[in-house]
Amino acid sequence: MNKINIKYLARELNLAISTVSRALRDSHEISPETKAKVFALAKRLNYQPNASASGLRAQQTKMIAVVIPDMVNDFFSLVISGIEKVTQEQDYHILLYFTHGDHALEVSFINTLVNGRVDGVLLSITDENANNEHLEQLNIKGIPLVLFDRVNERMDNVKVTSDNYESAATATKHLIDTGCEKIAYLKVDRNIPVGTIRMNGYLEALEKHSKQKSPLILECPNDNDEAFTVIHKMLQSEKPDGIFASVEKLAVICYRVCEQIQLRIPEDIKIISFSNLQTAALLNPSLTTITQPAFDIGETAAKELLRIIKKKGSAKGDVVLKSRLIERRSTSK
Amino acid sequence: MNKINIKYLARELNLAISTVSRALRDSHEISPETKAKVFALAKRLNYQPNASASGLRAQQTKMIAVVIPDMVNDFFSLVISGIEKVTQEQDYHILLYFTHGDHALEVSFINTLVNGRVDGVLLSITDENANNEHLEQLNIKGIPLVLFDRVNERMDNVKVTSDNYESAATATKHLIDTGCEKIAYLKVDRNIPVGTIRMNGYLEALEKHSKQKSPLILECPNDNDEAFTVIHKMLQSEKPDGIFASVEKLAVICYRVCEQIQLRIPEDIKIISFSNLQTAALLNPSLTTITQPAFDIGETAAKELLRIIKKKGSAKGDVVLKSRLIERRSTSK
DNA sequence: CTGAAAGCGCTAACAG
DNA sequence: CTGTTAGCGCTTTCAG
Numbered sequence: 001m002n003k004i005n006i007k008y009l010a011r012e013l014n015l016a017i018s019t020v021s022r023a024l025r026d027s028h029e030i031s032p033e034t035k036a037k038v039f040a041l042a043k044r045l046n047y048q049p050n051a052s053a054s055g056l057r058a059q060q061t062k063m064i065a066v067v068i069p070d071m072v073n074d075f076f077s078l079v080i081s082g083i084e085k086v087t088q089e090q091d092y093h094i095l096l097y098f099t100h101g102d103h104a105l106e107v108s109f110i111n112t113l114v115n116g117r118v119d120g121v122l123l124s125i126t127d128e129n130a131n132n133e134h135l136e137q138l139n140i141k142g143i144p145l146v147l148f149d150r151v152n153e154r155m156d157n158v159k160v161t162s163d164n165y166e167s168a169a170t171a172t173k174h175l176i177d178t179g180c181e182k183i184a185y186l187k188v189d190r191n192i193p194v195g196t197i198r199m200n201g202y203l204e205a206l207e208k209h210s211k212q213k214s215p216l217i218l219e220c221p222n223d224n225d226e227a228f229t230v231i232h233k234m235l236q237s238e239k240p241d242g243i244f245a246s247v248e249k250l251a252v253i254c255y256r257v258c259e260q261i262q263l264r265i266p267e268d269i270k271i272i273s274f275s276n277l278q279t280a281a282l283l284n285p286s287l288t289t290i291t292q293p294a295f296d297i298g299e300t301a302a303k304e305l306l307r308i309i310k311k312k313g314s315a316k317g318d319v320v321l322k323s324r325l326i327e328r329r330s331t332s333k
Numbered sequence: 334m335n336k337i338n339i340k341y342l343a344r345e346l347n348l349a350i351s352t353v354s355r356a357l358r359d360s361h362e363i364s365p366e367t368k369a370k371v372f373a374l375a376k377r378l379n380y381q382p383n384a385s386a387s388g389l390r391a392q393q394t395k396m397i398a399v400v401i402p403d404m405v406n407d408f409f410s411l412v413i414s415g416i417e418k419v420t421q422e423q424d425y426h427i428l429l430y431f432t433h434g435d436h437a438l439e440v441s442f443i444n445t446l447v448n449g450r451v452d453g454v455l456l457s458i459t460d461e462n463a464n465n466e467h468l469e470q471l472n473i474k475g476i477p478l479v480l481f482d483r484v485n486e487r488m489d490n491v492k493v494t495s496d497n498y499e500s501a502a503t504a505t506k507h508l509i510d511t512g513c514e515k516i517a518y519l520k521v522d523r524n525i526p527v528g529t530i531r532m533n534g535y536l537e538a539l540e541k542h543s544k545q546k547s548p549l550i551l552e553c554p555n556d557n558d559e560a561f562t563v564i565h566k567m568l569q570s571e572k573p574d575g576i577f578a579s580v581e582k583l584a585v586i587c588y589r590v591c592e593q594i595q596l597r598i599p600e601d602i603k604i605i606s607f608s609n610l611q612t613a614a615l616l617n618p619s620l621t622t623i624t625q626p627a628f629d630i631g632e633t634a635a636k637e638l639l640r641i642i643k644k645k646g647s648a649k650g651d652v653v654l655k656s657r658l659i660e661r662r663s664t665s666k
Numbered sequence: 667c668t669g670a671a672a673g674c675g676c677t678a679a680c681a682g
Numbered sequence: 683c684t685g686t687t688a689g690c691g692c693t694t695t696c697a698g
Contacts, residue, residue, distance in 0.1 A: 004448065005675055016685045021677060031683060046470060048448035052394060053675035055385035056690050063428070071413050077404045084404075084431050093450075095396070096427045098417050115337065115381035116691095117426075137379060141337075338691055349669040354693060364667060386691035389674050449675095 004045045013037055024049075055116075063093040064305060065118040067109055069126060069150075070098050074248075074276040075294050076124070079148070082298025083122065090306055092119075103127040110134040113143065120144040120305045128152050128193050144308040148301040150193065158308070159318045160301040162292045164194055167323035168201025171272045171290050172244055174325060176209045180242030180270055184216040184234065186250040198246050198274070216240060220250055232257045235269075245273035251287065274323075287328060293321040337378045346370055357382075388449075396426040397638060398451040400442055402459060402483075403431050407581075407609040408627050409457070412481070415631025416455060423639055425452075436460040443467040446476065453477040453638045461485050461526050477641040481634040483526065491641070492651040493634040495625045497527055500656035501534025504605045504623050505577055507658060509543045513575030513603055517549040517567065519583040531579050531607070549573060553583055565590045568602075578606035584620065620661060626654040 006024075010017045015034065023030045023038035024047075041047075055061040066083055068076050080096075087094050095118055099106040103126045113121060114137050121138060123145060132152060138145045139157075148160040175183050185202045188195045199217065206212055218234050220227040231254050234240075245251035251273030255265065263269050265287070275289040300319055339357075343350045348367070356363045356371035357380075374380075388394040399416055401409045413429075420427050428451055432439040436459045446454060447470050454471060456478060465485060471478045472490075481493040508516050518535045521528045532550065539545055551567050553560040564587050567573075578584035584606035588598065596602050598620070608622040633652050 003675095006677095007675075017675090018677075018686080019684055021675095022684090025677085029683060034683085046444060046447060048445065048450075050389070050448050050675050051450040052385045052388035053690090054677085056383070056389050056674090056692090057676045057678090059690070061385060066429075071404070071410045071417075072407075073410075074405075077406075077410055080404050080429070081431070084429070088431075094429045096399075096413070096417070096429045098414070098421075111379060112381065114379060115383050117381075117384040336691095339693095340691075350692085351670075351694080352668055354691095355668090358693085362667060367667085383691050386674090387693080389676090389690090390692045390694090392674070 004047050005050060009038065009041055009045070009047060012041060059116065060119050061093075061117065062091065063095050063118045064120045064122060064302070064309075065095045065097060065109070065113050067097045067099060067106065067121065067123045069101050069124065075149075075292065078276060078294035079124075079298035079301075082295040082300075083302040084298075085295075086299055086302035086306065092306065099126045101126050103130050107134045110138060114138060114141045118143070120146070120309045122146050122148060122301050122305055124148055124150045125152055126150075144305055146301050146305040146308070148297055158304050158316065160297055160304060160321070161318070162297060162321045162323050164197045164292075164323075165201040165204075167290050167292075167325070168198035168244075168246075169205040170201075170325055171274075171288075172202045172205035173209050174288065174327075175242040175244065175270055175272055176205065178270060180240075181210070182212055182216065182238070182240045183210070183242035183244060184218055184238065184240040186231065186243060186245045186254060187217055187219050188247055188250065189219055189222050195246055202244055220253075224249075224253060227253050228257060232261070235261060235263070241269055243269060243271045245271065248273055248275040248289075251275065255287075289326050289328075291324045291326060293323060296321050337380050338383060342371065342374055342378070342380060345374060392449065393452050394426075394450065395424065396428050396451045397453045397455060397635070397642075398428045398430060398442070398446050400430045400432060400439065400454065400456045402434050402457065408482075408625060411609060411627035412457075412631035412634075415628040415633075416635040417631075418628075419632055419635035419639065425639065432459045434459050436463050440467045443471060447471060447474045451476070453479070453642045455479050455481060455634050455638055457481055457483045458485055459483075477638055479634050479638040479641070481630055491637050491649065493630055493637060493654070494651070495630060495654045495656050497530045497625075497656075498534040498537075500623050500625075500658070501531040501577070501579075501607075502538040503534075503658055504607075504621075505535045505538035506542050507621065507660075508575040508577065508603055508605055509538065511603060513573075514543070515545055515549065515571070515573045516543070516575035516577060517551055517571065517573040519564065519576060519578045519587060520550055520552050521580055521583065522552055522555050528579055535577055553586075557582075557586060560586050561590060565594070568594060568596070574602055576602060576604045578604065581606055581608040581622075584608065588620075622659050622661075624657045624659060626656060629654050 006017050006020050010020045019030065020038055023035045024042060066080065071077060084094060097109045106126045111134060120143060125147065128150060132155060135145060135155060146158045146160065147155065151159040151161055172183060185199060187199055203215055206215055216238055218230065220230055227250065235257055243254055245254060251271055254271060258265055258269060265271060272288045275291060276294055300321065339350050339353050343353045352363065353371055356368045357375060399413065404410060417427060430442045439459045444467060453476060458480065461483060465488060468478060468488060479491045479493065480488065484492040484494055505516060518532055520532055536548055539548055549571055551563065553563055560583065568590055576587055578587060584604055587604060591598055591602060598604060605621045608624060609627055633654065
């Protein structure tokens with residue numbers, strides 16, 4: 001269990017430590033023969049430079065922190081995949097933190113990061129209205145920060161988001177255009193700002209394009225069975241002919257309710273839903289979905305962050321990525 | 334953008350660097366007053382020790398690497414959540430790597446890690462039959478390794494898995510016990526060893542408990558539409574009365590096929606499926622699922638790894654965690 | 667109780 | 683072309 005470090009290589013080859021170091025970095029001031037010898041031994045012993053030492057010396061760790069609410073969630077899984085693609089390409093490493101929606105945890109993580117554990121931070125914040133001294137600390141210490149998806153508009157950092165408002169309006173308009181005259185919006189119970197933004201898009205489209213007298217917004221409990229009950233009751237009493245589900249899970253539950261009360265989709269009622277992994281789409285080939293560019297958000301945010309870290313170009317400029325509306329027709333086989 | 338390090342604190346307080354260091358570590362050989370002063374300033378300036386420096390000095394990084402195929406997968410999302418719980422409790426950090434099922438990438442990541450970038454590695458291997466020099470390197474360099482889910486039986490490390498074989502047998506027996514006389518197994522196309530292990534459990538249960546003459550194994554393509562077609566054809570021609578889906582996605586597709594050819598579930602045909610996030614269960618409340626203890630696998634593997642890192646107890650002993658069979662009855666409302 | 671100094675592994679400025 | 687040396691920030695002897 002010998003430690004293979006530069007000192008060891010130098011001793012083995014009867015060279016100075018600095019010569020080995022330079023050879024490994026392919027410096028032009030080292031003779032080809034020496035380089036060859038060094039490379040050969042390094043390869044044979046599978047030498048890897050010690051990350052702590054390089055990091056200390058260079059004052060950079062080649063690591064970025066990714067701080068998200070949690071992972072049991074298709075959206076963030078895809079975001080991470082996008083981030084990972086970039087870090088892999090650019091030889092960076094990902095440190096992963098979950099806040100579990102707890103603002104205090106977010107603060108604690110960020111505080112951990114202010115002194116050079118990472119070169120930059122990608123954050124989807126827990127509480128868009130909380131104060132953000134901890135984030136200011138990052139700015140003060142010169143640690144680049146890029147916000148994505150759940151951002152704080154008051155912060156001055158680069159933000160990468162998707163068009164929740166516009167795509168919700170588009171989705172609603174799509175239902176209107178295909179003939180729906182009474183559209184219900186299934187809202188998630190949890191206090192997620194994105195839920196409100198999407199709702200506003202729904203409201204705007206209704207107002208602009210529909211003759212529907214009043215919006216029909218249903219708050220759906222987090223518990224599946226309770227949500228089932230609530231949706232069941234609403235469908236019976238209100239008899240909407242269109243449903244806009246703000247998250248995929250609600251679309252799936254709604255689908256089951258329709259089945260039970262023998263509503264045909266899409267003949268009797270049309271459903272459209274935000275959806276990332278397309279489980280809902282498996283249900284019924286006629287279900288239309290709006291897919292957030294989750295992977296792209298991760299990829300873009302990571303690229304922005306690394307760009308700032310490497311001090312190429314400016315550190316300003318927000319990015320809003322477009323969601324895709326995917327219409328499916330019954331591929332009757 | 335001042336660097337807040339020990340030297341800075343020492344200068345501000347007119348103390349020696351070593352005194353500040355000791356005070357921060359709450360050493361008993363520092364006077365209460367000095368400690369108080371140091372703590373106060375450190376808190377005020379939000380001092381955090383530099384991780385690279387501490388790591389270099391102590392020869393430990395407080396980081397573990399988690400190397401998995403990918404993240405777009407409920408199972409691994411839950412595993413990570415379990416790991417994260419442990420690392421958070423024990424003040425460790427997670428470095429995340431995706432192999433994308435590419436053995437060469439796994440080798441490259443592991444090689445990156447052999448020289449002290451992390452204190453230990455959690456790995457779900459890409460190719461259970463490939464050679465494992467790279468993993469031996471970890472052992473040689475004394476970097477603890479715990480394998481989980483996809484393990485190499487020939488390796489001598491701690492392994493954390495779940496009872497794929499037994500739970501598949503249980504699931505099959507469950508179908509037999511509830512009256513199924515012709516049970517089909519929906520196998521995933523991709524060459525995932527776990528698919529074969531589960532299939533063997535199915536075969537064993539058939540042989541032991543059923544009068545079914547021959548097993549009915551259907552290889553399902555990865556593409557959803559193709560899988561639909563294949564399952565559709567099989568249901569028509571073979572008319573099984575029980576389906577065992579090896580993954581949730583296939584259960585969902587199968588459900589849709591049943592709907593199209595007007596098979597009632599569970600009256601005409603019973604479906605049981607491996608499933609982690611219960612999307613399938615939302616479909617039909619009578620769908621019975623087998624849920625792998627994904628979170629537990631992560632939690633257990635992380636605990637084992639940290640135990641080994643901290644050199645408490647032995648480094649041997651595999652863990653096999655039990656899956657849960659969840660039977661659902663139509664909660665007719 | 668406090669300070670001076672060495673060294674973790676690496677890189678780079680300075681010498682030759 | 684190669685070697686000597688200082689120093690990144692921290693902890694820990696060893697001295698006082």
